[in-house]
Amino acid sequence: MSVAESRLSSDEPADLEDIEIDLLLEAVYRRYGFDFRNYARASLRRRLSRRRDLEGIATISGLLERLLHDPDCMERLLLDLSINVTAMFRDPGFYLAFRERVVPVLRTYPFLRIWNAGCSTGEETYSLAVLLAEEGLLDRTRIYATDINQSVLARARDGVFPLEKMREYTENYLAAGGTRAFSEYYVAAYDGVRFDPALVANVVFAQHNLVADRSFNEFQVVICRNVLIYFDKTLQDRVHRLFHDSLSRFGILVLGQKESVSFTPHEHDYQALDDAHRIYRKVARPTPHGGR
Amino acid sequence: MACAIVVVGSSWGGVTALARLLNGLPRDLGAPVVVAQHRRDSESMLARLLSRQTGWMVREAEDKVRMNPGTAYLAPAGYHLMVERSGHLALSTEAPVRFARPSIDVLFESAAAAYRSGVVGVVLTGTNDDGASGLAAIVARGGRAVVEDPATAERPAMPLAALATGIAATVLPLEEIGPHVGALCGPEAIPA
Numbered sequence: 001m002s003v004a005e006s007r008l009s010s011d012e013p014a015d016l017e018d019i020e021i022d023l024l025l026e027a028v029y030r031r032y033g034f035d036f037r038n039y040a041r042a043s044l045r046r047r048l049s050r051r052r053d054l055e056g057i058a059t060i061s062g063l064l065e066r067l068l069h070d071p072d073c074m075e076r077l078l079l080d081l082s083i084n085v086t087a088m089f090r091d092p093g094f095y096l097a098f099r100e101r102v103v104p105v106l107r108t109y110p111f112l113r114i115w116n117a118g119c120s121t122g123e124e125t126y127s128l129a130v131l132l133a134e135e136g137l138l139d140r141t142r143i144y145a146t147d148i149n150q151s152v153l154a155r156a157r158d159g160v161f162p163l164e165k166m167r168e169y170t171e172n173y174l175a176a177g178g179t180r181a182f183s184e185y186y187v188a189a190y191d192g193v194r195f196d197p198a199l200v201a202n203v204v205f206a207q208h209n210l211v212a213d214r215s216f217n218e219f220q221v222v223i224c225r226n227v228l229i230y231f232d233k234t235l236q237d238r239v240h241r242l243f244h245d246s247l248s249r250f251g252i253l254v255l256g257q258k259e260s261v262s263f264t265p266h267e268h269d270y271q272a273l274d275d276a277h278r279i280y281r282k283v284a285r286p287t288p289h290g291g292r
Numbered sequence: 293m294a295c296a297i298v299v300v301g302s303s304w305g306g307v308t309a310l311a312r313l314l315n316g317l318p319r320d321l322g323a324p325v326v327v328a329q330h331r332r333d334s335e336s337m338l339a340r341l342l343s344r345q346t347g348w349m350v351r352e353a354e355d356k357v358r359m360n361p362g363t364a365y366l367a368p369a370g371y372h373l374m375v376e377r378s379g380h381l382a383l384s385t386e387a388p389v390r391f392a393r394p395s396i397d398v399l400f401e402s403a404a405a406a407y408r409s410g411v412v413g414v415v416l417t418g419t420n421d422d423g424a425s426g427l428a429a430i431v432a433r434g435g436r437a438v439v440e441d442p443a444t445a446e447r448p449a450m451p452l453a454a455l456a457t458g459i460a461a462t463v464l465p466l467e468e469i470g471p472h473v474g475a476l477c478g479p480e481a482i483p484a
Contacts, residue, residue: 017405042374042402043384084385085393090370226371229355229383236356258354258368258383 020060038235082149089172118227119145122156146208159195226256295477296410301396303418305446314346316470324359367394374402400426409434418450437461
């Protein structure tokens with residue numbers, strides 16, 4: 001190991017805030033059953049600090065006290081920890097690749113189950129539904145859109161998105177290979193635009209906790225983009241096992257543009273359908289290592 | 293604590309400035325260089341461009357990649373980039389911070405929390421005040437601050453905002469920042 005690497009991993013004594021965060025996570029787990037102990041620390045620290053400031057509290061241990069005694073505060077923290085800001089057709093190149101590489105595979109199935117894991121407020125789920133509708137696959141597809149948080153799921157179910165985002169989303173949609181006018185999919189609502197409920201008629205929005213819950217079905221496609229980035233390596237590995245167990249033979253796994261199956265225990269269980277867009281296909285593992 | 297990591301923030305004019313900064317940094321630097329440059333989605337070639345212009349190993353950051361000394365990591369467009377104490381990079385799609393994602397403050401604050409006095413923070417050219425509070429967080433934890441001289445920066449607003457926080461910072465023209473940071477961090481030691 002080089003000196004610089006050891007500089008990076010040198011063990012200074014834990015600072016006070018680290019101790020406070022550890023205690024808070026332990027308390028939240030024991031009091032409410034939500035286990036954030038294996039979340040990636042940097043982002044967690046940011047979100048906890050933000051909640052601490054919004055609550056007008058000076059320290060993380062002060063926040064810990066409020067969390068223990070005030071379930072409403074836990075609701076607010078849970079929302080902080082589950083909201084990520086995405087866009088419809090984020091990374092248009094990915095959706096284009098999905099049309100070109102994945103859709104032909106999906107056409108070979110009479111019925112499809114897709115798991116959109118960590119769907120947050122639903123931008124990705126609606127984008128996917130639009131794409132499948134245009135490819136003539138939506139009618140025979142059931143999408144399971146899951147998130148840890150009930151209130152973001154309720155928002156996803158409503159399908160209302162801010163009007164001022166539509167220009168950006170329309171550009172994304174066109175770059176993603178959209179074949180119609182994007183405005184055909186929504187109508188103006190008093191609080192934004194409401195997407196056609198027919199798009200999500202076959203979508204099951206359900207609470208599922210990737211940290212604690214098991215596989216609940218077998219899927220031809222699992223889409224989980226920019227969710228695993230919030231987990232540490234241990235938890236990532238566990239969720240990768242969950243996905244692997246949940247995918248059908250030759251099932252397709254989709255990750256975020258900066259995520260990868262490399263360096264996970266399931267690295268060799270997939271081959272890249274489109275490496276640049278992180279689209280993988282489950283394969284039989286070569287036998288010398290055997291199964292698990 | 294010895295310098296463990298160099299974090300750099302840049303915005304308007306930053307691509308040119310980053311190339312000049314890297315050209316002045318010793319190639320055998322004993323610490324990784326992690327960069328948040330404000331950018332749009334179309335600029336995914338930036339890492340390759342900088343690599344070609346400087347001879348540095350410049351990589352666009354991916355989740356959980358282990359940082360190596362003598363390598364520069366660039367925040368991808370549309371993500372916040374952070375560093376973990378374990379020596380790994382971390383990405384996030386939390387909301388933009390004052391319209392920026394990547395945000396310089398987010399990177400700097402994560403470095404300050406993870407590496408405390410081992411951080412060297414560098415603020416370069418830009419037209420906003422991103423990086424100012426992050427640099428203050430670095431100094432508050434015992435790290436060191438370097439700010440591009442506003443008199444010679446392509447856009448002085450960002451360096452000026454960093455200095456307006458009143459922190460102790462070394463102010464240098466762009467050409468002198470690389471050698472200065474090189475002296476602070478020293479070279480990578482030859483493994484025994």
